[in-house]
Amino acid sequence: MTAVLFDMDGVLVDSEDYWVEFEREELLPVAVPDADVDLAEVSGMNFREIYDYLDEEYETAITREEWIDRFEAFAETLYTEHVDSLDGLHDLLAELDDRDVPTALVSSSPHDWIGLVLDRFDLAGAFDEVISADEIEAASKPAPDVFEYAASEVGIPTEECVVVEDSENGIEAAARAGTIVVAYRIDAHGDIDLSPADVVVDDAAELREEVLRLAG
Structure with a gap:
């Protein structure tokens, strides 16, 4: 699983x-x-x-x-x-739910900020777990702590978890946790090191395709 x-x-x-x-x-x-x-x-x-x-x-x-x-x-x-949400996000989460694939939102942002996003885009209850590194005793990315914690919360071994990350520190953290890493390349970060990732995607459609393939 x-x-x-x-x-x-x-x-x-x-x-x-x-x-x-x-x-x-x-x-x-x-x-x-x-x-x-x-x-x-x-x-x-x-x-x-x-x-x-x-x-x-x-x-x-x-x-x-x-x-x-x-x-x-x-x-x-x-x-x-x-902010705008990822194109096709609700459909992606619905497809993962139909496949009984657990999902988690894992962020370094405070829970209050996460709540603003969940409320604005009608995502309350869309994830099995919502985890703020700000609320747990975890070293910040690039340490692997938050992803190891998230994996334990969803009850899936880290090596069987797919992580979608965009930042260099986040990608490194996910790789160090032993997860399958999908790097989402965005212009804001410029030319960063994506080499720890297993897959690199460049747009929302490709992200959806790879996540569903890896979760299949």
């Missing part, structure tokens, strides 16, 4: 373009004005852990509280007004 574990940002919703612009243009110039940070370093990480990473590596110019406030304010607007 197979389970499918979906990342949220960049996979289920097209939020990464917005996050990249926000972090590159508004947040990082204020938080680490003297550093040239490659966003691939922090993509896929929980936003609180991003602050800790930047503070350790570069020393930050704003407080942790200001960092969190800026993120939370932007997230509220982003998830309620701007």
Whole structure:
């Protein structure tokens, strides 16, 4: 039996373009004005852990509280007004349900942000498990912890779980967990290392095809 574990940002919703612009243009110039940070370093990480990473590596110019406030304010607007869901998402989830394939939404975002997405796109109850790395004792991606936890929650061995991820850290985390990794290539991340993935897809139709094949 197979389970499918979906990342949220960049996979289920097209939020990464917005996050990249926000972090590159508004947040990082204020938080680490003297550093040239490659966003691939922090993509896929929980936003609180991003602050800790930047503070350790570069020393930050704003407080942790200001960092969190800026993120939370932007997230509220982003998830309620701007993002679109993956094309054909409801049909894909319905097909997996018809095949009795367990599904999970697995995200580094806080549960409140996940809830905004579930409400906006009528996805409440669409996944067997909804897991926020922000709520469990797990190291942030690229550590494999969150996917190992998700696999245990759906009751499927990691090696029989299909993970759909878009970020370099997320892809590495899924690979380190021993899952079957589908890398969803999006423009927001540019030229990142996709080599740990088992399959690379470039659009929603190809993603659906590969997920259904692997879950078959």
